Every structure is written in structure tokens, then in C-alpha cells.
Amino acid sequence: xxxxxxxxxxxxxxxxxxxxxxxxxxxxxxxxxxxxxxxxxxxxxxxxxxxxxxxxxxxxxxxxxxxxxxxxxxxxxxxxxxxxxxxxxxxxxxxxxxxxxxxxxxxxxxxxxxxxxxxxxxxxxxxxxxxxxxxxxxxxxxxxxx
Amino acid sequence: xxxxxxxxxxxxxxxxxxxxxxxxxxxxxxxxxxxxxxxxxxxxxxxxxxxxxxxxxxxxxxxxxxxxxxxxxxxxxxxxxxxxxxxxxxxxxxxxxxxxxxxxxxxxxxxxxxxxxxxxxxxxxxxxxxxxxxxxxxxxxxxxxxxxxxxxxxxxxxxxxxxxxxxxxxxxxxxxxxxxxxxxxxxxxxxxxxxxxxxxxxxxxxxxxxxxxxxxxxxxxxxxxxxxxxxxxxxxxxxxxxxxxxxxxxxxxxxxxxxxxxxxxxxxxxxxxxxxxxxxxxxxxxxxxxxxxxxxxxxxxxxxxxxxxxxxxxxxxxxxxxxxxxxxxxxxxxxxxxxxxxxxxxxxxxxxxxxxxxxxxxxxxxxxxxxxxxxxxxxxxxxxxxxxxxxxxxxxxxxxxxxxxxxxxxxxxxxxxxxxxxxxxxxxxxxxxxxxxxxxxxxxxxxxxxxxxxxxxxxxxxxxxxxxxxxxxxxxxxxxxxxxxxxxxxxxxxxxxxxxxxxxxxx
Numbered sequence: 039x040x041x042x043x044x045x046x047x048x049x050x051x052x053x054x055x056x057x058x059x060x061x062x063x064x065x066x067x068x069x070x071x072x073x074x075x076x077x078x079x080x081x082x083x084x085x086x087x088x089x090x091x092x093x094x095x096x097x098x099x100x101x102x103x104x105x106x107x108x109x110x111x112x113x114x115x116x117x118x119x120x121x122x123x124x125x126x127x128x129x130x131x132x133x134x135x136x137x138x139x140x141x142x143x144x145x146x147x148x149x150x151x152x153x154x155x156x157x158x159x160x161x162x163x164x165x166x167x168x169x170x171x172x173x174x175x176x177x178x179x180x181x182x183x184x
Numbered sequence: 185x186x187x188x189x190x191x192x193x194x195x196x197x198x199x200x201x202x203x204x205x206x207x208x209x210x211x212x213x214x215x216x217x218x219x220x221x222x223x224x225x226x227x228x229x230x231x232x233x234x235x236x237x238x239x240x241x242x243x244x245x246x247x248x249x250x251x252x253x254x255x256x257x258x259x260x261x262x263x264x265x266x267x268x269x270x271x272x273x274x275x276x277x278x279x280x281x282x283x284x285x286x287x288x289x290x291x292x293x294x295x296x297x298x299x300x301x302x303x304x305x306x307x308x309x310x311x312x313x314x315x316x317x318x319x320x321x322x323x324x325x326x327x328x329x330x331x332x333x334x335x336x337x338x339x340x341x342x343x344x345x346x347x348x349x350x351x352x353x354x355x356x357x358x359x360x361x362x363x364x365x366x367x368x369x370x371x372x373x374x375x376x377x378x379x380x381x382x383x384x385x386x387x388x389x390x391x392x393x394x395x396x397x398x399x400x401x402x403x404x405x406x407x408x409x410x411x412x413x414x415x416x417x418x419x420x421x422x423x424x425x426x427x428x429x430x431x432x433x434x435x436x437x438x439x440x441x442x443x444x445x446x447x448x449x450x451x452x453x454x455x456x457x458x459x460x461x462x463x464x465x466x467x468x469x470x471x472x473x474x475x476x477x478x479x480x481x482x483x484x485x486x487x488x489x490x491x492x493x494x495x496x497x498x499x500x501x502x503x504x505x506x507x508x509x510x511x512x513x514x515x516x517x518x519x520x521x522x523x524x525x526x527x528x529x530x531x532x533x534x535x536x537x538x539x540x541x542x543x544x545x546x547x548x549x550x551x552x553x554x555x556x557x558x559x560x561x562x563x564x565x566x567x568x569x570x571x572x573x574x575x576x577x578x579x580x581x582x583x584x585x586x587x588x589x590x591x592x593x594x595x596x597x598x599x600x601x602x603x604x605x606x607x608x609x610x611x612x613x614x615x616x617x618x619x620x621x622x623x624x625x626x627x628x629x630x631x632x633x634x635x636x637x638x639x640x641x642x643x644x645x646x647x648x649x650x651x652x653x654x655x656x657x658x659x660x661x662x663x664x665x666x667x668x669x670x671x672x673x674x675x676x677x678x679x680x681x682x683x684x685x686x687x688x689x690x691x
Binding site: 042049056063072084087088099110111112114122127138142157169176177178 | 235236238239352353355356359360362363366370372373375377378401404405406407408409574575577578579581582583585586589590593595598599601602605606609613614615616632635636639640643644645646
């Protein structure tokens, strides 16, 4: 399987998905296009581009040629993003950032514990003070008001 | 509103207040830092710092954010010259001769010429922006929905051609971006589209989470685990003065780079990057000693560095006069203006003269500040380069989260940022460009609105887009670009766009 063929297939599937999901939106007429008119046109375009990529993708690099040396670190960073998304409003900005930074500095980068604590506490509290207290950008405080 | 002495007075009266001077200075300094640090581009910088402008009025906010934008162009050269790593993509070409000069002990001269060229190009481009934007806006006042729709379609197609890589992939990214831009309430009928019961998606997917995810988070993901040790050449302060010969050799390249950069900057696409390639190629071709290029030719620094600064300011012409961003960075600037209740477009200069002329005046002063500050502070910026990446990337992640959350105080936006981060990371791996996707998201509401209005005007006749001359011209240009983009695919040849993609990857 080549990169272009896989991405082309994905575009075709996405286009078909949009066509299917669009059915609940009125199409309208060309005189008065409804909310489903433009999505349908775009879905057709996506399918068209997908088919071109599949048809012309024989010579593109193979999927196996993509290297993923950074994948473990990337997965950990991604996990931090998801953790932040799910918990920041529940436990507050400062605690979330302390945990995320502590994990990245301590577990991922294996820094010394005193440096991890200094950086994690410094950045989480410092950024909260800068944005929330100084610049009046409200950041979540969580259930414990922290 | 034409360029007049009164308008300039208005602009300088706006900017010459202690607060606005401070914001201009701050923007320039932050921009330089953003440009210096590899992995933190101006786009991520502006997005991350957008929340800091919420308490400011619109003029101060745009002065600060624009300062970050053009300041980053100055800063990018420092890393290129001293480390042979482009601080941001527009400084790729500076790596070649800038670093070669640094190896020969002429790092100071390269930095000085880069700063002087950037200053000259930046200032002359503001003159161009000042004279070109108002008449262009006046011309665009005559645009109806068909012209506007065709202009935006043309802009997106030109962007997909100029961005480099496969035009089919770029066009599919535009379609995907437009699709993402459709999520939320349809502004003409009030229907919820593709929001799956999430009320937070009613307002649609914001530009800031999309841009930060695609450029900031995906960059962090892609560079995770990269080596931490970097060799930095530290220039001595007394070496910062270029020789007379170096100054003389730089005059021509700076002038040519400015004109080229400004003209290319107006065109949608990776203008600030393309302009440096064109400038470097031009200087090499015009040189009596082309063999010096790559070995430390001052022209190879002066031309591209002037061009990228001129291009970044040229990109403000269509943004401010037409409301059409030509790349992801102007798109985020557009979003920032909208956050502050200002919609750039043909009426912007007429209705918001204080903001427009204040911005113009701030750019004159900002370029001067950058010239005066950048050289003496080069030691500080060099120290910034010594901050290990393992400390830097968690900090960038923190700023990304704050920047995205603060726009709407919404965790859904943080979630969108994360999803876009994964998408951007995968798209990079599969050789897709993400800039067209961002532009698609930004422009979707305007394109769809004008498209549906145009069809309603013509009783459903698509011919309205070719019957109106201006609209027809835009569509013809779009077709030409598509055909040019397809040419290398049909003939199986490499063109300049593929080389651009390779250079961007190496950056």
C-alpha cells in the first residue's frame, strides 16, 4: 500500500461519510441553496480528489517507508493533551499543568527530581499568575478552587 | 481614504503613546524570540499570545500581534546564521551563506546585514502597503457576492499551487478545511451542521485551535525526542559592523529582495518562504562570482532576508484591503482582529482609520526598534538558543493550552487543538501541507455565504460567475493555476514547488 493510495481511500471514505451525514440537512435548490448544498458539493470534491490520488498513487512512497522514531514520545505528549482536555476544568489549571509538566520533565525527560519540581511548580504557578492574575484571562480553578 | 499627511499624523498620534509604544516594542521583542527559537514559528507565537491582548483595545492588540509577525522574520535569521538551523521556515536560505560566513568569523557582519536588510525591506514595504491597500480596498467595494466568491476560490487555488507539493493533495486539504469550517450553525438557515449535539460546536470550529493544533502541537509531536545538543557560534559585539565592501555588495540584493518579496507577499501561498528562494536564485544568477554562493556570500544573506521581511508585510495588503488572508499567519491575524470586533475587508480602512493608520505607523517604528535592539541584544538571543529543547517543548505545550483555552474559555477548543495536533502530525508524515487546510477553515463562512447569495441573485444560474468580468478573471486565474499544478504530474517532472517542499521539510 502506498501513502497516496491510503490517503486517497481515506478522502473517499470521508466524502461518503459526509454525503451520508448530510441527508438530514435540507438540500434546497440551486435558486435557494439549503444548508446541505455546500457540504454535498464539497463531499463530491473530496471523493473526486480521493479517486485521483488512488488512481495516480502507484508510484508514491510506500507506507512502510514512513519512519516513526518519535512515536513513543509523541504518544506521551498526546496523552498529556488528552489528560488536559478531560481534567483541566475538574482539577484546575495549576494542578493539571503541574502534573503534565511533572510527567514530561520527570518521566519523559528523566530530569533530576529537584529540577522537575522547580520547573513544574514554577511554570504552572507562574503562568497562572501571568495570565489569570495579571492579564485577567480567566483560567479554570477546578472543584478545589485551585 | 487615500494616503495623506493627515492620515499619517493620525497613525503616529495613535502609536506615539507610552502604552502603544510599549506594545510595539513588546511585540517586536517577543517576535524576535519566537523567530530565534526553532520550533516556535510566528503562527504559534501569535496564537499563544492572543489571549494576552484580550484586555487591550483593538489598535494596541494588532500593533502587538503584527510586531510578533514581522519581528519573527528578523529573529529567524539569527538561528540560521549562528546554528545553521532555520529559526522559522523563511530563513532556510540564510542558513547557506549566513552560516558559512559565521564559520569564517563573519557572523557579526552577517547578522548586521541581515538586520539592515530586514529594516530597509520592512520600512519600504510599509510604504508599499500604505499606498496600495487603500485604493485596492476602494476597488473591492464594487465587488458583489459572485466576485467575492470567485476571489476567494482563486485565492485558495493560488495558495494550493504556491504552497508546493502535490496540487491534488493541497486542493483536497482545502476541501477538508472548508468541510471543517462548515461545522456549527449555518448562518443563513440556522441549522446545526455536523455538531452531533455538542452545543459548544454551535459557533463552529475556531481558527486558533485549528492553527495551534496543526502547527504548534504537531510540531511538538514531530520533533519529540530530537537531539538536545546544538552548536551555537557566539559573535563578538565588536564584529557586528560589516565592512564597507560588504555594505556595498548588499545594497543591490536588499533593493531587489524588497521589491521581489513585497510582490510575492501579496500572492497567496508560502510567500515569505518562496520569496527567499527567488531572491537567492536571482542574486546567484546576477552575481559575477556565483561560485562564492554557498561559501559565505553576503548577497546570499542580504537578498533573502530582505525578501522575507518584505513578503511578510506584503501579505498584509490583501488581508487589510480585502479581508483575504494569504497564508496561515495572516489567517490567525484575521481571527485576532475578529476577536477584537474588527472585520478586515474593503470597508476596514474607511471605518477603522485609527486601527489601520496606527498599525502602519507602528510598523515604521517597529522596524526601527528591531534594527536598534536586535544587534545589541544578540548575546541574549544566543543564550536563548542554549535553552534545552527538553525544557522548551513542555513550556510551548503549556502556552498552546492557555492560548487556545483563553479565546472562548472552552475545553472543547483544547480538545479540537489536540485532535488537530494528531491530524497535523499524520498529515506531515503523509506529505500533506496543512496551510491550505487552515485557510479553508477561515474562509469557509465567507465563501459559502457569497456562493449561496450569488446563486440566489442569479436564480440558480452558475453562469453568473463567468458573466461578471471580474469574477471571470479570478476563475480563469484559478484554472491556469490548476493546470500549471497538474503539469508536473502529467509530465512526471519536478518543478520548483517540489524543491520548495523539500526545503520546508529540511527546515
